[in-house]
Amino acid sequence: xxxxxxxxxxxVRTAKGRTASSTRWLERQLNDPYVRxxxxxxxxxxxxxxxxxxxxxxxxLRGVRRVADLGVAPGGWTQVVRRRIPAAAVxxxxxxxxxxxxxxxxxxxxxxxxEAPALLLEALGGAPxxxxxxxxxxxxxxxxxxxxxxxxxxxxxxxxAIDTLEPGGAFVAKVLAGGTDxxxxxxLKKHFRTVKHAKPPASRKGSSEWYVVAxxxxxxxx
Numbered sequence: 575x576x577x578x579x580x581x582x583x584x585x586v587r588t589a590k591g592r593t594a595s596s597t598r599w600l601e602r603q604l605n606d607p608y609v610r611x612x613x614x615x616x617x618x619x620x621x622x623x624x625x626x627x628x629x630x631x632x633x634x635l636r637g638v639r640r641v642a643d644l645g646v647a648p649g650g651w652t653q654v655v656r657r658r659i660p661a662a663a664v665x666x667x668x669x670x671x672x673x674x675x676x677x678x679x680x681x682x683x684x685x686x687x688x689e690a691p692a693l694l695l696e697a698l699g700g701a702p703x704x705x706x707x708x709x710x711x712x713x714x715x716x717x718x719x720x721x722x723x724x725x726x727x728x729x730x731x732x733x734x735a736i737d738t739l740e741p742g743g744a745f746v747a748k749v750l751a752g753g754t755d756x757x758x759x760x761x762l763k764k765h766f767r768t769v770k771h772a773k774p775p776a777s778r779k780g781s782s783e784w785y786v787v788a789x790x791x792x793x794x795x796x
Contacts, residue, residue: 608776612650618673620776621708622650624785625746627774629658634744634788638662639703642694642738644685644731645709647672652680655706665697685709686730695738703740707731707747710783724750728786729758736765736794745793751782762788 608620617623621724629635635658643652646666655664658675664678667690672680677700679697683690695701707730712721728747735745745766754762762769777783 598680601695606654617650618648619650619651622654623776624708624774625651625654626705627776628746628772628785628787629654630771631746631774632770632789634704634746634787635659638704639666640698640700640740641704641706642698642702642734643667643678644705644707644734645727649673649675649678649680651706651708652678663698663700665694667694685727685734691734694734701738701740701743702735703743705731705735705739705743705745707745710748724748725755725758728754732758733761734790735788735791736761739791741791741793743793745786745788747786749784749786751784754786759786762786765792765794767791775777 579795606622608623612618612620612622625634635655638659639661640663641652641655642665643655643666645668646652647668647670649666649672652664652666652675655662656675660677665681666672666675666678667683667685667777669682669684671682674680679692681693681697683693707728709727711727728749731747732745735743739745745762749771754769759769766788769786769788771784771786775782
C-alpha cells in the first residue's frame with residue numbers, strides 16, 4: 575500500500591437527518607488512502623489490503639488450490655485471491671448478498687447453518703488448503719456481548735478449518751483486541767504448527783480488530 579501526500583483532510587458538512595457518528599464515518603472514508611486506492615484499483619473494499627498485507631507477511635496464497643472465504647461480502651478478499659491465484663477454486667459465503675465475482679462460487683447463506691460446510695466443499699470441489707474468515711457479529715452496543723458473539727463465529731470458523739483443511743493448510747480469522755481467547759488458542763496450537771496474531775497496516779489504528787494466522791495444519795488428531 576503506497577500512501578501519497580494527497581489533499582488535506584476533507585470536512586463533510588452536516589446534513590439534515592445525518593447523525594454526528596455517520597458524518598464522522600463519511601469524513602473518515604473520504605480521507606482514507608486505502609479507500610481511495612481500493613476505488614482506483616477496482617477492489618470492492620479497503621479490506622482487500624488487509625489480506626494483501628497479511629499475504630506479504632505470511633505468504634498465505636503461495637501454491638494454494640482451494641480457498642474458502644467466510645463472511646465474503648462485499649468480496650474484497652475473494653477479489654485478491656482471484657487476482658493473485660486465478661487457477662485456484664474459491665467459494666465464499668455470507669448472509670448478505672455478494673455481487674458476482676468471475677471464477678468464484680458465492681453462497682448467500684448463514685455460515686452457521688448445518689448445511690453450510692457441505693455446500694462450501696461442494697462448491698470448492700474438494701478440501702480447501704486455505705480458510706479465510708473476515709466475519710464479525712452484528713454489534714448490539716454491549717462490549718462484552720459483542721466480543722462473545724464475534725469470538726463464537728471465530729470458533730465456528732476454526733472448527734470448519736480443522737474439519738476440512740488439507741494437511742499443511744492455513745486458517746486466517748478476524749479477532750478482536752486481546753486476540754484469540756485461551757481455549758481457542760490452545761485448539762489452534764494443537765492442530766497447526768504455528769499460530770500468530772497480526773494487525774495489518776490497513777486495519778485502522780482505532781479499530782479493535784486483529785487477525786489470528788494459523789499455518790501448517792497437522793490434520794485431525796482425535
